[in-house]
Amino acid sequence: MNLRRLFSIVLKELRQLRRDRLTFAMIVGIPTMQLLLFGYAINLDIRHLPAAVLDQAQTAHAREVTAALAQTDVMDFRYRLRTPQELDDLIRAGKVSAALVIPPDFERRLAEQALPRPPADPRAFVRPPLQIVVDGSDQVVQQAAAQLALLPLQKLLDPTTAAPVKNVEIVNFYNPARLAPVNTVPGLIGVILTMTMVLFTAMAIVRERERGNLEFLIATPVSPFELTLGKVLPFVGIGLVQVTVVLLLGMLIFHVPIRGTLADVYGAALVFIVASLSLGVFISTLAKTQFQSMQLAFFTFLPQILLSGFMFPYAGMPRPAQYLAEIFPMTHFIRLIRGIMLRGAHLRELWPELAALAAFCVITLTIAVLRTRKRLD
Amino acid sequence: MTESNAIVARGLTKKFGGLVAVDHVDLTVARAQVYGFLGPNGSGKSTTIRMLCGLLLPTSGDMRVLDCTIPRDAEALKRRIGYMTQKFSLYDDLSVVENLDFVAAVHELSRSDAKQRIEELLQTYWLTQQHDQLAGTMSGGQKQRLALAAAVLHKPELLLLDEPTSAVDPQSRREFWDSLFALADAGTTILVSTHYMDEAERCHRLAILDRGRLVADGSPRELCAALPGSVLLIECANPRRAQQALEGDVAIVSMAQIGAHLRVLVRSGAQARTAIAARLQQQDIEAHVSEVEANLEDVFVVATQKPQREAALQ
Numbered sequence: 001m002n003l004r005r006l007f008s009i010v011l012k013e014l015r016q017l018r019r020d021r022l023t024f025a026m027i028v029g030i031p032t033m034q035l036l037l038f039g040y041a042i043n044l045d046i047r048h049l050p051a052a053v054l055d056q057a058q059t060a061h062a063r064e065v066t067a068a069l070a071q072t073d074v075m076d077f078r079y080r081l082r083t084p085q086e087l088d089d090l091i092r093a094g095k096v097s098a099a100l101v102i103p104p105d106f107e108r109r110l111a112e113q114a115l116p117r118p119p120a121d122p123r124a125f126v127r128p129p130l131q132i133v134v135d136g137s138d139q140v141v142q143q144a145a146a147q148l149a150l151l152p153l154q155k156l157l158d159p160t161t162a163a164p165v166k167n168v169e170i171v172n173f174y175n176p177a178r179l180a181p182v183n184t185v186p187g188l189i190g191v192i193l194t195m196t197m198v199l200f201t202a203m204a205i206v207r208e209r210e211r212g213n214l215e216f217l218i219a220t221p222v223s224p225f226e227l228t229l230g231k232v233l234p235f236v237g238i239g240l241v242q243v244t245v246v247l248l249l250g251m252l253i254f255h256v257p258i259r260g261t262l263a264d265v266y267g268a269a270l271v272f273i274v275a276s277l278s279l280g281v282f283i284s285t286l287a288k289t290q291f292q293s294m295q296l297a298f299f300t301f302l303p304q305i306l307l308s309g310f311m312f313p314y315a316g317m318p319r320p321a322q323y324l325a326e327i328f329p330m331t332h333f334i335r336l337i338r339g340i341m342l343r344g345a346h347l348r349e350l351w352p353e354l355a356a357l358a359a360f361c362v363i364t365l366t367i368a369v370l371r372t373r374k375r376l377d
Numbered sequence: 378m379t380e381s382n383a384i385v386a387r388g389l390t391k392k393f394g395g396l397v398a399v400d401h402v403d404l405t406v407a408r409a410q411v412y413g414f415l416g417p418n419g420s421g422k423s424t425t426i427r428m429l430c431g432l433l434l435p436t437s438g439d440m441r442v443l444d445c446t447i448p449r450d451a452e453a454l455k456r457r458i459g460y461m462t463q464k465f466s467l468y469d470d471l472s473v474v475e476n477l478d479f480v481a482a483v484h485e486l487s488r489s490d491a492k493q494r495i496e497e498l499l500q501t502y503w504l505t506q507q508h509d510q511l512a513g514t515m516s517g518g519q520k521q522r523l524a525l526a527a528a529v530l531h532k533p534e535l536l537l538l539d540e541p542t543s544a545v546d547p548q549s550r551r552e553f554w555d556s557l558f559a560l561a562d563a564g565t566t567i568l569v570s571t572h573y574m575d576e577a578e579r580c581h582r583l584a585i586l587d588r589g590r591l592v593a594d595g596s597p598r599e600l601c602a603a604l605p606g607s608v609l610l611i612e613c614a615n616p617r618r619a620q621q622a623l624e625g626d627v628a629i630v631s632m633a634q635i636g637a638h639l640r641v642l643v644r645s646g647a648q649a650r651t652a653i654a655a656r657l658q659q660q661d662i663e664a665h666v667s668e669v670e671a672n673l674e675d676v677f678v679v680a681t682q683k684p685q686r687e688a689a690l691q
Contacts, residue, residue, distance in 0.1 A: 008482030012471065019470045019511075216466035216527075219430050220483045221456050374452075376432045 001226055009222075009230025013204070017234065023200070027238050031192045031245045038188055039181045039254050049141065051075035052099040054087050057106035065130065069100060087133065097141045101131040174259075174342045181254035186337040187310040189246050189269065190330045193276055194304055197239050201280025202293035204231050210289055215376065224372040232277045239273035240266065259344030267347050268336040268354070275329035275357045278364040285371040304330040332356045383408045383535050383566035384429060389438035391424050391589075398424045400589040401438070406568060406582070408534075411561050413580030414570035415677060421589040422570035423463060426537050429568070430460050443535055456484070459528035463539040465520050469513025473504055473523055476512055477530060484531040498526040502556070518549030525556060529565070536560065538569040542576065554579055574674050583673075587681040597673055604671040604679060606630060609650055611639040611657070613664035622660040623653065631678045642675055 017023060055062050070077050075098055081087055090096045103109065109129040134145040175182045205228065208214045217227065243266065250256040258265060279300060287293035305311060307321055308330040314322065325331045332353040339345035339353075347354065384406035391399040399421040406412045414422045427433040429442055431451025440447040445454040467476045474495065481491035499505045502522040507515060512523060521541060528536060538557075542550045554576065561567055561581075569580070577583055577597065584594040593600055613619050616639040620632050623641065628649050630642040643649035654666045 002485060004482050004485065008479050012468070012475070012479045015475060016468065016470050211469075212462060212464045212466040213468060214466075215432065215462045216460065217483070218432060219455060219458070219460035220480075221452070221485070222483050375434065376427060377434060 001223070001229075005222060006226050006230050006233075009227060010233050013231055013234045026196070027241065028245055030196055031242045032249065034192050034195075035185065035188055035246055035249050036253075038184050038191075039250075047073055049075050049098050050096045051077050052079035052081050052087060052090055052096045053077050053102070054081040054084065054099060055102045056104040057102045059107055061110070062102045062106055065102070066100065075100065091133070091135050094135075097135045097138060098145070099133045101133055103129070103131065106130075179254070181250070182256050182342065183338070185246065185250035185254055185256040186341045187308075187334050188250075189243055189337055190272065190308065190333045191305060191310060192242055192246060193239055193269070193273055193333075194301055194330050196242060197235060197273055197276035198280040198283065198300060199294065199297040200235055200238070201232055201277050202283040202287065202297050203290050204235075205281065205284035206287050206290050206293045218374045218376070224374055225369065228281055228368075228372070232281065235277055236270070236273055239276075240269065243269045256341070258341050260340035260346065264340045264345075264347040265337070268333065268340060268350075271354060271357045271361075272329060272333040272336070275333075275360050275364075278361045278368070279329070282364040282368045285368050304328045307331065309334045326356070327360075329357055329360050332360075381408060382406060383410075384412075384440075384442050384568065386429070386440045387438060389425065389428060389440060390436045391421075391428060391433060392436045397589050399428070399435075402586070402589075402591045404584065404591070404594075406566060408566050409561055409564050410581040411557055411567045411569065411579070413577045413583040414568065414586060415572065415574075415577040415583055415673075416570070416586035417572065417681065419588075420586040420681075422586055423539050424589075425586070426460075426539050426568065426570060430458060430537055431455065456531070457534050459531070459533035459536045461524050461528045461536070461538045461541050463543065465512075465524060465544075467512055467520075467524060467527055470511060472509050472511055473499070473515075474508045476523065477527060480527045480530050486531065494530060498530060502526045517544040518546060518552075521545050521549065521553060522556075525553070529560065534565065536565055536567045538567065540570050540572070542571065542573065550576070574672075574677065577677075578673050585677060585680045592680040593676065600676045601671045601673060604676050606642060606644040606679070607649070608669050608671045608675050609641045609643060609653060610667050610669045611641060611653070611664050612637065612667075613639070613657070613662055615662070618660075619657060619662050619664055622657060622662055626653070626656070628652065631682060633678075640675075642679060 053066055055066065066077065069075060077100070079086075079090060079096065081090070081099075084101075087099050087101070091099065106129055109127055113129060132145060135141050208217070208231075247258065247265070251258070280297070283293055283296045283300070287296055303324070307317065307325040308314075308328055309325070310330070314325060314331070317325065336347075336350050336353045336357075339350050340347065382405055384404055386402060386404040389399055389402040389404070390397070402421070402425060404425075414425070416422050424433060428435050429440060429447065431448050431454060434448055442454055443457055445451070445457075447454060468479075471479065477495045477498065478491065481495060486494060499508055502525060504519065504522060504526065507519060512520060515523065521544070525538075525541070528538075542553055545553065550573075557567055557569065569576075571577055580597065582594065582596050583600060585592050585600075593603075595603065611619055616634045616637060619639050620634060623629060623632065628643050628645070630644060632639060632641045634640075641653065643653070650666055650668055654664070657664045657666070
């Protein structure tokens with residue numbers, strides 16, 4: 001390896017990048033956009049669900065309950081209905097996602113519920129006085145329904161009883177206010193790096209081949225190793241810039257804490273950047289055109305987002321999906337970055353994740369180097 | 378031991394699947410010569426050049442280029458050759474000087490050597506004015522001068538040029554060939570492929586390729602002298618009618634209208650001339666038939682048409 005040659009390749013890449021305005025803008029633009037989008041959009045505390053009321057009881061008590069529910073802001077009662085048929089139509093048309101149903105025998109059910117009964121005869125037989133119908137085709141609304149069932153209507157419905165006794169108390173470590181961005185932002189570093197690093201490298205290397213520059217280069221003494229390393233090195237710097245952008249915006253806008261050391265955050269990010277670049281280099285050996293490399297990059301990108309634990313909990317996935325997730329670098333990075341930023345863990349405590357990322361780099365780079373030949377056939 | 382020949386290839390063959398792109402080509406190129414590859418598109422010119430640079434592995438055959446056995450010593454060879462691709466292969470989004478800086482570093486020139494050499498090249502190839510211009514915004518002729526400057530930056534002993542003048546105007550082509558002869562005079566061996574006859578005529582030696590096979594080689598003069606049969610020039614009022622009248626004559630290899638004349642290649646000279654004159658008279662076409670000297674285009678037509686004729690006769 002010749003250092004002057006390596007340096008000149010890096011310099012050439014940086015010069016080209018400076019003139020490629022779109023890519024240059026994407027370096028800072030993508031993290032900013034994603035952070036704002038995901039930070040504000042991913043919020044599991046549902047507010048202002050479009051809803052309807054079907055009040056079949058028409059009593060003062062029923063109206064009181066409706067008003068109390070409306071006040072929680074969870075549901076926006078946009079329709080007052082008369083028949084169950086109307087309710088079916090509205091839900092099917094997607095005009096409402098939830099509906100409060102107050103049955104005609106509302107008062108009787110309330111009274112029954114209040115009656116003292118022997119322990120052998122649990123309340124299971126008594127139908128609850130209120131019903132909330134939800135649109136089950138939307139998973140998020142389904143989750144919200146669980147939240148609705150916990151609404152503090154107890155006092156309202158039965159002023160004589162005290163609040164129910166909780167059997168289990170949940171103590172929320174690290175994110176007591178249950179703020180979604182606190183969980184999203186660290187993972188978002190992984191998403192942004194995966195997207196940009198894999199795509200940029202794969203395309204940068206394939207572009208050289210597509211434009212015919214490679215035919216000139218392979219007729220010179222340059223080695224494939226120097227060429228690949230020289231093309232990839234600038235992106236390590238770019239990746240670290242992106243990490244900085246996300247961290248700064250995360251702290252300033254969403255008040256995401258960094259409980260571990262900054263050095264550990266950058267250390268983990270660096271290893272993950274190298275892993276993503278390795279994947280990009282590997283993809284570049286498979287693709288013939290920039291378009292193909294883009295398709296392949298997205299092919300690896302989706303399963304990483306879905307299975308890494310960023311979107312859906314890892315623990316909830318079936319075994320085979322978990323094994324698959326273990327292969328992806330992002331799964332390990334999500335564990336690393338959440339550990340460091342939210343739990344204040346040290347990098348050395350999380351060494352198995354680091355080892356997994358290192359193994360990924362070694363394997364993909366070895367395959368990529370073995371596949372690279374300094375020839376056209 | 379150094380050979381006097383820059384390139385010696387024997388039985389060079391390249392197959393792409395079922396397609397034989399280069400078929401048992403034997404080549405000998407002496408040092409400090411301008412050697413031309415003439416052939417239609419798809420005749421195997423580029424493939425042969427790529428094999429000689431070590432960019433493609435031959436299916437079979439032996440090659441020695443600058444005393445290196447190819448493909449075994451391809452990496453050592455790459456320091457000593459310059460290769461100019463058919464399509465512009467430097468960076469469109471780098472300036473002239475940035476491109477040359479990069480190429481200099483790739484060839485491990487020290488910074489001060491590089492600076493001096495680039496200055497020299499900008500002068501030689503009239504690029505001083507454009508030194509800060511992005512390569513992508515330059516004209517065909519300027520791009521090609523830049524590509525040549527990049528190919529000779531490390532003073533290679535052998536220069537391989539794959540259709541270097543295909544995107545260039547005639548004036549630039551002349552200047553380009555002047556540059557090539559200047560390089561050859563300084564001792565550089567040059568292998569250049571082309572499909573322009575005027576360029577082929579300027580080469581010291583020439584190989585004609587057709588469908589992967591080497592169908593003729595020698596100096597342009599030798600090739601013209603060795604042409605079997607002869608060339609007749611028919612001057613008449615209506616060359617198209619004359620051409621129609623002569624259609625189907627087995628003695629004729631090819632006919633082409635050139636301005637007001639009809640140029641006819643025939644298998645044998647004297648008898649053919651009288652036969653053709655008689656035939657035209659039969660058809661009431663008044664014409665003057667004379668025998669002229671063969672040129673390279675005639676050689677090319679005979680060389681590349683022969684297999685077709687033979688196939689048709691079988």
